[in-house]
Amino acid sequence: MTRYRLLLQQVRTLGRYTCDEEAERVLAAVLATLGSQLTGEQRCDLAAALPERARTVFASQIPLPHPVAAPAFVEAVARALNTSLTAARWDASSVLAALTALAGDHLTDRLLTDLPRGYALLFGRADLTIAA
Template structure:
């Protein structure tokens, strides 16, 4: 997959007016996700991303603590200067496209390592049992 194809997927999912808007959203979400993923899943996701996407993702140093899904969306909102509802739309548009690139198995493992609530951001059912 190429950077342009990934941007086209985000643009289509988010119904953005331009490739530039979709690229800005994708960069913000990649940076936020790069700060959340660690270990093998981080390396595997980086390996399947186009070079431009990998650069934005891998440039982030992972945080030592996992933030919950609302904090992740807030990070995207801050990066894009967007309202929370708009940031959630941006987040799901980009993460759904990234899940397609990653495939089901890797996406499942990524979600298993993140706090509850992230599955919905990837446009997947949150089937984890409540604690």
């Protein structure tokens, strides 16, 4: 099985999608949206970790000067998939959790350092802050 098929299967399992086509549509929308959020070394490292087909979708997006907040990211996914915010959050979390498994904890930690607070929950991580 190719790396892309493994990623797609993981997204399908995590998202409980009924078919590969649905999982692939969600994967493409979330990767495209994420591609507009990341810049620099982390963007390159994530692209290198992705299977070629997923990398093409991710890397084809022009990054914004600054990443948007997590709620705006979910809204962008909702627009891309023409779905509700609740469904878009589920979709984003399904893909981002699969990316965590693919890319590893170290790269995920680095990605979360570059993204605004709130993304950790979408990646299936606790969003903890240090107490003052």
